[in-house]
Amino acid sequence: MSLVRAGADCEALRISSHALRSPHCVCDRAGRRLATRASSQSNVRSIRRRPITPRLPTLARSHARSYSSKPGVCTFYHHVDFFNANYREAGGPKASNLPEAPHIAVVGGGLTGLTTAYFLAKRLEKPAQITVYEASSRWGGWLRSERTPVDVGGVKTQVLFERGPRSMSTAQTGGRMDRFVLYQLLSDFGIPLTPLDGTQPRWILHNGQLAAAPPCSIIDALKNPVLRQVALPLITGWLKNLVRRTPYPSKDMSIAEFLQDRYGSKVLSETLMSAIVHGxxxxxxxxxxxxxxxxxMLGWPAPMSRDDDLTFVPANEFRLWQRVESEMDQMHLMSLTCVDNSSMVSFEQHGMETLSHMLVDALESMPNVELRLGTPATDIAYRERVDKVVINRENARPYDKVISALPAKQLHKATKQTLPLEDFTSVSVMTVNIWYPYEDIIPKGLGYLIPDTVPQEDNPERALGVFFDSGVGVGAGRxxxxxxxxxxRGTKLFVLMGGHYFDExxxxxTEEEAIQQAKNLLERQLGIPKDTPCHAVANLAKDCLPQHTVGHAERITKLDQALQAKFKNRLAPIGGSFTKPGVAGALRAGYDMAFDLTFESFHLNGLEAYGVEHAMSPSFVKTPDSCPILLYNAHQSANKKKTEYLRNSSGFSPGQETIWPADEKTLSSLRKD
Structure with a gap:
């Protein structure tokens, strides 16, 4: 049975039955491993008679040890409070404090709000009622895909411009499992995705030249002055951590301060990491x-196991795996994972806005959902007498729960400054989409990022990066x-400008000025003459990128306490202002909130796992290498034999009942290398 070393007094954890089909370890109450036993052939035969997704077994309560008791050192086996006995499969018992007929409002019709409403409506049948408020005249928030007719240089065609998020990364560091929420949506709606070639070269602008950025070949790395300068500090830091585990920072600090303190490399923080953060x-x-x-980055490298067949997995990713794997058709899940070998996905026909379109279509067909487009929530207040929240007092419509997917600034205004939200900040960016009717005018790759170290005379536009959308197929609509x-046909580019530079x-x-600035930049950096015929559009995305500045975890803790005191947790703020930004972060936030309210506790506010306590002491789950969370996650494992087996195994043929791993022989072969 796989071991969860999750800290003292950890609640009982339910894990996937797939993890039981492999060698398992038996531990005492101190978390020490006592024995290891391989599954016998008879055990395998008996397992094969079980359903693919049986009810999840319970592990006994376990006490565990941390790596160090010194202050400021990461306790990798920290208490994981969300693994508790309330966890159930979809369709099982709901949260004990869930009202019989809950009335829930979701404020904000962007991707986060729509995802939340969809998974709530999917789990709560009538008489439960879900109302979605959106202030603008369209759904989808920052998702905006526009098909534009163009007639340039004798070429007449249509071009699909992504005016907001251009793609979704499926290999985000620290959130690799978030993509399984997307997979569940695709499974529900039968929507195809377009894998993009995320393995192409990428660059950083350095001394007026494009320098290769990781991942890249060894030859390119040796030619790259930036990578040569950061290689030694990184290797030295890694070796030191092997000998003596590096203390986890006991207080929050900026990324630049941490990297300078840990690795002593200014180039690492102000060139390489600065470029990544800009993008x-x-x-x-x-x-x-x-x-x-x-x-x-703070805990890198991740905690290392002393057991050959056990691997650490971030606890929040293990939690997501438990949920998705219990609800989703495993054959479709496997096929999506095997296709996903690119780290980036998009939607060919209608662009990224496909996500919001399919969610709205589904919500409109659900009898327990009411959509209110063009209806802003200007006043959100708690009524202690009835223990409910009302929106827009003139209507005085009480809700058992209000989930806000608004940015922090808008929520601060709607709650009449009753919550400590004034210090949550965001930045604006100017985006320019440019299409040229010519091909092969740019290098083949993803694009390049521009770090802080580029002097202003070389970057007067204060650009953050240039992305080669046509090179990887972003918005490659037919x-x-x-x-x-x-x-x-042609070449499509996306220029990103501003961000923190606008705040400085x-x-x-203006939009016209931004287009001209983008042309000047492309002429100077890529050699494309600024008078080259093209079609260009610009857009100012005001306050679109939340900034989790130093002290963010402390602000989350204060907000968590204020929500309990002033709203009795009847209000739950979610979204990029508080948790992870981006498309994957929006999907994950909505999924987690819907699941927590319906299966864990109706009185959660969604911030419990993002405050100071969890920031200081990240949680990991120790699981066998054969656990599906590792084998399905092709990008998390460098073992190509596992990925190849997943692609070629007849054991995953559609319609055929399959048990993974098939037997001990297969498991042993996959462990090699």
Whole structure:
């Protein structure tokens, strides 16, 4: 039986029965391993007679040890409070404090709000009622895919521009399992995704040249002055950690401060990491929190097992796996995972807005859902007399629970400044989509990022990065030509400007000025003449990127306490202002909130796992290498034999009952290398 070393007084944990089909360890109450036994052939035969997804077995309460008792050192076996006896499969018993006919409001019709409403409606049948509020005239929030007719340079066609998020990463560091929420949606709706070639070269602008960024070949790394300068500090830090585990920071600090303190390399923080942060957060490494933005980096390398057949998995990822694996058709789950070998996905025909379209279509067909488009929630208040929350007092419609998917600034205004939200910040970015009717005018790759170290005279536009959308197929919608569906022609680029630079006094350009600035930048950095015929559109996305600055975990803890005191946890804020940003983060936040309310406790506010306590002491689950959470996650394992087996095994043929792993021989072969 797989071991969960989750800290003292850990609640009983239910794990997938698949984990029981492998060698298991028996432990005493101190967490020490006593014995290891391989499954016998008879055990395998008996297991094969079980259903694919039986009710999940319970592990006994376990006490465990930490690596160090010194202050500031990460307790890797910290108490995991969300693994508790309330966990059930979909369709099983609900949370004990769930009202018989709950009336729930979801405020915000972006991807986070729509995902929350969908999974709530899926789990709560009538008489439960879910109402979704959206202030604007369209659903989807920042997701915005536009098909634009163009006539440039004698080429007439249609181009699909992604005006918001352009793709979804399926290999985000620290959140690799988030993609399984997307897989469940695709499984529910039968929507195909388009794997993008995320393995192509990528670059960082350094001294006016494009320098290869990781992952890259050894030859490219040796040619790269940036990677040569950071290689020695990284290797030295890794070796030191092998000999003596590096203390986990006892207080929050900026990413730049942490990297400088840990590795002593200014190039690592202000060039390499600065470029990465620009591309994801649009922020500065000198402002963003190491605790909240890069927790995987603080504990790197991850805790190491002394057992050959056991591996550490972040506890939040194990929790997601438990939930998805109990609800989703395993054959479809496996097929999606095997296809996903790219780390990036998009939607060919209608772009990323496909996600919001399919969610809205589903919600409109659900009898327990009411959609209120063009209805802002301007006033959210708690009524202690009835222990409910009302929205827009003139209507005085009480709700048992209000889930806010609004940005922190908007929620602060709607709650009349009753919650400590004033210190949650965000930045604006100017985006420019450019299409040229010519091909082969840019290098083949993903694009390049621009770090802080690039002087202003070399980057007067204060650009954050340039992305080669046509090079990887982002928004590569098919167009009709004489009744035949053909791929888009030409070259499509996406220029990202502003972010934290706008907050530092750099003037925000108009859309016309931004287009001209993007052309100037492309001429200077890629050699594309600024008078080259093209079609370009620009958009200012105001306050679109939340900034988890230093002290974010402390702010989350204060907000958690205020929600309990002033709203009795009847209000739950979720979304990028508080948890992970981006498309994957939005899907994960909505899924977790719906699951927590219906299966864990109706009185959770969604912030319990993001405060100071969890930031200081991340949780890991120790699980066998054969556990499906590792074998399904091709990107998390460097073992190519596992991935190859998943792709070629006839054991995963559609419609055939399959048990994984098939037998001890197969398991042993997969452990090699």
């Amino acid at each position: 994801v957060w649009g922020g500065s490494v000198h402002n963003l929190s190491a605790w909240s933005v890069a927790p995987h 167009v009709e030509v004489h009744g035949e569906r053909l791929a888009e 006094g750099h003037p925000i350009p």
